Amino acid sequence: MADSYRHQLPQLASDQPFVTDAGMETDLIFNRGVGLPEFAAFVLLEDATGMRELIDYYDGFNAIAREHELGLILDTPTWRANRDWGERLGYDGARLADANKRWVDIVAERRGAFDARAPVVLDGLIGPRGDGYVPGELMTGDEAAAYHGEQIATFAGTSVDMVTVLTVNYAEEAVGVARSAAEHGLPAAISFTVETDGRLPTGQSLGEAIDQVDSDSGGAPAYFMVNCAHPTHFEHVLAEAGRWRERIHGIRANASTMSHAELDDAEELDAGDPAELAAGYERLRAHLPNLSVVGGCCGTDRRHVAAVCERLFQ
16 A cells, blocks of 8 residues: 555655755744644634745745755645644634635645746645644544544545644554545655654654554555654664664654753743754664655744755755
């Protein structure tokens, strides 16, 4: 199953490196002054100022991709656009599905406006049912497939090329996303959150989680990524032997070296050091033979991603 998806996605089917975006929500809130209730960017559909900032945000990563002649993965701003978060924000099922569809159309239109020198992949972004840092109430793989299947089914009726679940923090939820995406004929990337010890918040090792998802989903994910931690938190894990490392094709690291608990308590954004972050990516690349997608997570913006690309692709 994963092999068929591998041929559908240009970031896997060629030697062309790809860039994706950064910490969308932290950039919008802390750098651009855009209010995001419940950290949800998808609500900006009716906010003209927020929409202008988001379009400028996307354009910045297109500029990086053009400068370095990289492929580009464009995520929809729908990380919070699932049932539970939607209900907190006053969205019923129909209105939530409409928001997901509208964002695909908006981002697809942005893609059409780019004078790209390499492929541009449209990605339907999925977030965890609960908090990105804390597992909370755990679902089985079947329960997660049914839950996330609502958003994935909506994406399946649009022009997205793939879906990605970002900041998923336990294996069973990832299994559900992978199964549902396969059922709807969409390639899926699974991006795990790890703690300062390089393990998932449940305590499971990254390698065990990747192997579990592959085993319990029939190898459904097109590829895996690691996100929401600084390279210093997990580079020692990637130095360990294991074929699971070959399944990791993407890194979206945090700008800060702080733990998730420290970040939650922080009143100001810790943007870290872009050059230091880029050096960390270079160290990670030495352990990842199939690394083809780089971007950022919490606290990062176009400066960080530009520094990474300059370090890796000059």
